[in-house]
Amino acid sequence: MTPPTKTLLRALAGETLPTPPIWLMRQAGRYLPEYRAVREKAGGFLDLCYNPDLATEVTLQPIRRFGFDAAILFADILLVPQALGAKLAFEAGEGPRLSTVIRKEDLAVLKPASAVHETLSPIYETVRRLRSELPSHVALIGFAGAPWTVATYMIAGRGTPDQAPARRMIVEAPELFAALLDRITEATIEYLDAQIEAGAEAVKIFDSWAGPLNFEDFETCCIAPFNRIAAALKERHPNVPIIGFPRGAGARSAAFVKATDADAIAIDQSVDPAWAAENLQGKCAVQGNLDPLLLVTGGARLESQARRILRALRNGPHVFNLGHGITPDADPDNVARLVEIVRSAE
Ligand SMILES: Cc1c2[nH]c(c1CCC(=O)O)Cc1[nH]c(c(CCC(=O)O)c1C)Cc1[nH]c(c(CCC(=O)O)c1C)Cc1[nH]c(c(C)c1CCC(=O)O)C2
Numbered sequence: 040m041t042p043p044t045k046t047l048l049r050a051l052a053g054e055t056l057p058t059p060p061i062w063l064m065r066q067a068g069r070y071l072p073e074y075r076a077v078r079e080k081a082g083g084f085l086d087l088c089y090n091p092d093l094a095t096e097v098t099l100q101p102i103r104r105f106g107f108d109a110a111i112l113f114a115d116i117l118l119v120p121q122a123l124g125a126k127l128a129f130e131a132g133e134g135p136r137l138s139t140v141i142r143k144e145d146l147a148v149l150k151p152a153s154a155v156h157e158t159l160s161p162i163y164e165t166v167r168r169l170r171s172e173l174p175s176h177v178a179l180i181g182f183a184g185a186p187w188t189v190a191t192y193m194i195a196g197r198g199t200p201d202q203a204p205a206r207r208m209i210v211e212a213p214e215l216f217a218a219l220l221d222r223i224t225e226a227t228i229e230y231l232d233a234q235i236e237a238g239a240e241a242v243k244i245f246d247s248w249a250g251p252l253n254f255e256d257f258e259t260c261c262i263a264p265f266n267r268i269a270a271a272l273k274e275r276h277p278n279v280p281i282i283g284f285p286r287g288a289g290a291r292s293a294a295f296v297k298a299t300d301a302d303a304i305a306i307d308q309s310v311d312p313a314w315a316a317e318n319l320q321g322k323c324a325v326q327g328n329l330d331p332l333l334l335v336t337g338g339a340r341l342e343s344q345a346r347r348i349l350r351a352l353r354n355g356p357h358v359f360n361l362g363h364g365i366t367p368d369a370d371p372d373n374v375a376r377l378v379e380i381v382r383s384a385e
Pocket residue numbers: 063064065066067068069078084111112113114115116117134135182184198245247364
């Protein structure tokens with residue numbers, strides 16, 4: 040096989056590059072006026088996700104404006120529950136609302152994992168279009184939510200501050216919880232496999248709510264499903280790298296890289312990059328981890344923290360990114376400045 044030429048894929052393959060590739064979580068989003076214009080045209084957020092023309096357009100916007108090294112498919116982690124038959128709506132300013140899975144009967148009415156493609160096929164069309172429209176040096180990342188994080192929304196029917204409804208179900212209805220986690224895991228394998236078939240060159244699994252899990256549940260709810268998904272994908276697509284993002288895992292990030300086959304681990308802004316260099320980078324690439332707040336505030340601290348991350352991680356494979364998604368109040372000029380800082384690092 041010829042080695043990859045796109046910088047993102049080289050870093051994910053374990054190469055230490057003089058300038059790390061950069062992309063940002065939520066790089067397509069409300070902080071960009073051109074995104075807000077397309078979003079308005081689409082109607083709702085979900086209409087935008089399922090419209091391959093417009094989803095392709097908003098995925099490309101940050102690539103044109105900032106020249107990132109990778110594009111991430113524009114979609115959402117909650118499309119998988121919707122494809123399994125959950126009702127999903129995004130209310131303006133309120134975040135997502137879903138029908139809940141709290142009884143056996145709620146699980147019984149969900150569709151089998153193999154049925155998700157009926158709903159998700161427009162997403163695969165977006166992937167195909169992106170592969171033909173992206174500049175040749177820009178890699179395309181597909182993604183899905185991790186089963187635990189998706190389960191927290193399906194059980195509570197909305198975002199929750201501490202994921203208490205799902206954490207209670209682990210203890211109070213272990214069989215129902217395990218069956219739900221299994222169904223989501225199987226659906227996620229179907230979904231990511233189809234994204235790769237359509238042209239995704241790397242995939243990222245977002246476990247945004249891994250942090251509150253206790254050490255035992257971290258193994259069964261975060262690590263074990265990740266391993267099932269990774270094993271299934273690697274069997275079919277051995278050369279497609281997988282990025283894990285157990286957000287809030289802290290020191291358990293070391294257990295995550297040891298116990299999984301992740302090609303990269305994304306770390307949030309709470310992790311000291313020097314610790315990550317020492318404890319994670321020997322095992323896989325590290326992606327991260329600037330505080331998204333610094334894209335709102337800008338200034339000297341944006342520069343000093345970005346440089347500190349660059350220095351700490353420069354002796355191993357690194358993908359520059361944020362610790363979490365860009366917020367709607369970020370200033371696009373600060374994003375442009377960040378790209379300059381990363382590209383001018385010596
Ligand atoms: C938990 C989660 C969700 N979605 C996602 C996660 C995991 C990552 C994380 O922790 O942020 C992942 C996600 N959501 C979106 C992407 C697209 C790719 C990207 O640019 O990173 C990705 C990778 C678009 C989006 N997903 C959403 C938006 C904003 C929608 C809009 O109003 O235009 C975007 C651009 C909506 C969304 N989607 C979700 C919530 C809670 C919300 C509402 C909060 C908000 O409004 O910011 C669920």
